[in-house]
């Protein structure tokens with residue numbers, strides 16, 4: 001509680017939580033943010049990857065965090081700029097909270113909630129990226145299909161001379177999405193959530209008395225062999241034509257506390273994977289507890305060189 005602060009959305013309940021959740025959630029759905037974030041994220045991923053040297057080891061977790069740190073810095077810069085000349089227009093999350101008339105949205109509350117928004121960016125999203133690389137390194141068939149899908153879209157975009165949009169990184173890369181979904185299932189980045197019963201509740205014949213705390217353990221559901229065949233096997237194909245919005249798949253929680261950053265997390269991971277697999281091949285080193293996965297990079301040949309060589 002001390003770490004998060006008393007006004008954090010993770011701590012407060014009731015109408016104020018719903019209000020902040022709604023404001024943050026609708027802000028993350030805004031078209032302006034989507035195009036801005038897509039372009040910025042692409043630029044920083046490409047800048048970071050541009051510094052990678054042939055055949056040198058790359059610590060994926062550190063790299064993923066570095067890309068995120070820069071992202072947080074940009075967002076922070078945008079916030080500082082807006083704070084001075086707030087014109088009632090909602091261009092960022094601080095505006096979304098500042099412009100709301102609710103008196104309970106104090107400066108302290110806004111500041112604390114901005115920190116909440118940065119923690120997943122520093123922690124959960126880099127973990128999702130790192131685990132995706134780990135699982136792909138162990139599953140060559142998935143890596144091949146993912147690479148082919150991304151190279152195909154890249155060539156198509158180059159032909160049209162069009163920049164990538166938010167949707168390109170989502171619906172235009174369906175297999176990439178299944179890889180992210182399967183990584184979320186197996187990785188269990190958030191292992192579960194705590195809830196306190198506000199009144200006596202009965203669930204499937206079990207009574208949870210008022211005041212008791214319950215830990216809803218996502219991992220036991222995501223790795224249940226009654227729900228998922230061979231649950232410990234990384235199998236992105238299991239998600240083809242399968243509905244993901246159900247009670248058996250809750251990496252982002254659910255209900256009124258459903259993670260408002262879920263689309264952003266998927267987008268950032270998609271951009272990272274796209275640039276990773278279209279620019280490089282790699283060999284994974286043995287995993288170690290200290291830092292995994294570590295991979296040795298080889299730059300991909302530009303498409304035109306390959307064509308000349310094989311024609």
Ligand code: HEM
Nearest residue numbers: 021117120124125128189190193251252253257259261265
């Ligand atoms: C892989 C990445 C992520 C995962 C697995 C994840 C997972 C979750 C989960 C399980 C919850 C529900 C917590 C609960 O019910 O007590 C949650 C809530 C939340 N997430 Fe995420 N998250 C991710 C990324 C993000 C991002 C990128 C942001 C924002 C930039 C974000 C912002 C939030 C906020 C503000 C809440 C609290 C919502 C509320 O209590 O009303 N998350 N997240």
